[in-house]
Amino acid sequence: TERPGTPGQTYRIAAIPGDGVGAEVVAAGRTVLDALAADSAGAFDFAWTEFPWGCAHHERTGRMMDEDGLDRLADFDALYFGAVGWPTVPDHVSLWGLRLRICQSFDQWANVRPVRFLPGVRGPLRAADEHELDWVVVRENSEGEYAGLGGRNLAGRGPGGEVAVQSALFTEVGCERVMRYAFDLARTRRHRKVSSVTKSNAQQYGMVLWDDVFRRVAADYPDVETESVLVDAMAARFVLRPQDLSVVVASNLNADILSDLGSALAGSLGLAASANLNPERRFPSMFEPVHGSAPDIAGRGVANPIGAVGSAALLLDHLGRPAEAARLERAIAATTAAGVLPRDLGGTATTADVTAALVDHLGD
């Protein structure tokens, strides 16, 4: 078998567009990836298989994905996902039936979400801040507040007295592996620093365990600066003093919220890319824009494809193609610098316009 990065390699990718704008942005990402492959002089190519799963599939079959879906995905080199959620299916059903099912079944325990500030994009911070901002949120992606533990009506109090319990699961193994991932990532960056985020003053079990594990893991990385910050204070830091952030590691819910805040500060949620990684590579990893299915603009050709294309860059990196990943990142920066901006960034460019500009700028 060929190793990743070897000339002539064909990567088998499963595309799962999902719902709403997912189809539009996954198509854009495929176009850009195929253009890169076409320009590689035969060095590599992509063999795509599309899986039409999502809420429409649920309406037809009662399931978000086929029963044997996980088996069919297991042998791909990577999964390229769009978005999940549509008004016809309750959000918790669609999310657990597709996206979270894949993440949890394939033990994609590290969710990496870079916060990128692009030229030509004016977010709420830009006017006040000339610094080159660049940080990455590492989200624990397998347990924590999204462990799916709890129940309703536990107290059996009858009509009007229903009670729900939603538990968060924190394991030493789960905390340690995502923290080591964050520290290893920090070692590859200019600013070797990891900021750990909890609410351990109020949540005295799981989050205190998190803090204890963080202190123990940090001792193995004396060359990496560390800090522990409460999530409310970190939200304020993102807005008021983000210059000294590098790698931020947090539990599933806290990192989910903070990464949305980061991308909004960078200009739009539509810019945010992410990788759901199984770092041991026992299972395929999944790459997807952070944004959801955006039913309000779905099918109109105006969705921002940059989050999906940035996720394609993360996919290339994962496949052992860092030079091509960097090429894609440069094309994104050149596109926004040239003022080709979709609606969410204050421009008028359609999804097709942005995609065409990204392909044009691959040569930059």
Ligand code: GGG
């Ligand atoms: N492309 C990401 C997506 O579809 N997200 C929908 C969502 O609600 N996600 C919740 C989560 O990130 O856990």
